[in-house]
Amino acid sequence: MDPRTFALYETRSRVFKALAHPSRLLIVDQLTRSEKCVCELTELVGSDISTVSKHLSVLKGAGVVEDERRGAQVWYRLRMKCVTGFFTCIESELQRRAREQFALVHPRKGSL
Amino acid sequence: MDPRTFALYETRSRVFKALAHPSRLLIVDQLTRSEKCVCELTELVGSDISTVSKHLSVLKGAGVVEDERRGAQVWYRLRMKCVTGFFTCIESELQRRAREQFALVHPRKGSL
DNA sequence: CCATAATTTGGCCATTCCGCCAACTGTGCA
DNA sequence: TGCACAGTTGGCGGAATGGCCAAATTATGG
Numbered sequence A, B: 001m002d003p004r005t006f007a008l009y010e011t012r013s014r015v016f017k018a019l020a021h022p023s024r025l026l027i028v029d030q031l032t033r034s035e036k037c038v039c040e041l042t043e044l045v046g047s048d049i050s051t052v053s054k055h056l057s058v059l060k061g062a063g064v065v066e067d068e069r070r071g072a073q074v075w076y077r078l079r080m081k082c083v084t085g086f087f088t089c090i091e092s093e094l095q096r097r098a099r100e101q102f103a104l105v106h107p108r109k110g111s112l
Numbered sequence C: 001c002c003a004t005a006a007t008t009t010g011g012c013c014a015t016t017c018c019g020c021c022a023a024c025t026g027t028g029c030a
Numbered sequence D: 001t002g003c004a005c006a007g008t009t010g011g012c013g014g015a016a017t018g019g020c021c022a023a024a025t026t027a028t029g030g
Helices: A003-019 A022-033 A038-045 A049-061 A083-105 B003-019 B022-033 B038-045 B049-061 B083-105
Strands: A065-070 A073-078 B065-070 B073-078
Touching: A003 A022, A003 A049, A003 B003, A003 B022, A003 B083, A022 A038, A022 A049, A022 A065, A022 A073, A022 A083, A022 B003, A038 A049, A038 A073, A049 A065, A049 A073, A083 B003, A083 B083, B003 B022, B003 B049, B022 B038, B022 B049, B022 B065, B022 B073, B022 B083, B038 B049, B038 B073, B049 B065, B049 B073
Parallel strands: none
Antiparallel strands: A065 A073, B065 B073
16 A cells, blocks of 8 residues: 555544543534533543543544533534544444344345 | 333444444445455454454444355345434534534634 | 633553454364 | 464453542632
8 A cells, every 4th residue: 555545545544533522522523512611521421530631632633523621621522523424324333233123133034 | 210211222332332433424324335355344444354254244233234155155235224314414504513613713803 | 811611632550452363173084 | 183374361561440539620609
């Protein structure tokens, strides 16, 4: 693979890496509703605030979210809006797979 | 985070984990064009065939691709078609970010 | 300026991921 | 059967990730 092409997939994969963690998916899900400060997200995730802060920095580095300091607090909001569309895509695909695997174990008459 | 909700994000994140690697993104990109056997993909990726096989098993486990044995060869094809839509989304978002960062460093008269 | 609250950063340890080699399985063919 | 080719699996060492604590940073209010 030539270096230029590799670099393209490298940056692309940074976005997927950023979303490849349950806590960060929860954060993104919450930010689709409204912007939130770190303290709120910490409450929702249930980890140490330093851990949540690092999660947010990963998401920010990938361009998924953006932050804004207002006084002592830092507010985060969703930047890459299209992720929500992909979430629903994943959901429906996984359901399709579940249906197909069920049909494989419990075949109906004439379905073969 | 309650266990049920966590499980949802857990399965969701498996898909993102699967896509969170340059070589696997290359593979998916190739499979959007047409189905390919492991040997072809190995050629394209440029790693050991055992490595590529493991990448493919990760993608398959997440439901992104599916495989079919035909004779001595195993053919892989894209199952989760909607990933390509998300790729273009990422591309445009990253370009937007690049533009904004450029504008930040080189402001035009009257833009502030 | 000092105390406090909100957040980030550094560092440590455990876990997971990645890539290679070696060994094994499956298929086609003589 | 035996051999060659295509692919998968096991395992090892090195690299990256995740979570916590502690220390540093930034802003607010006396």
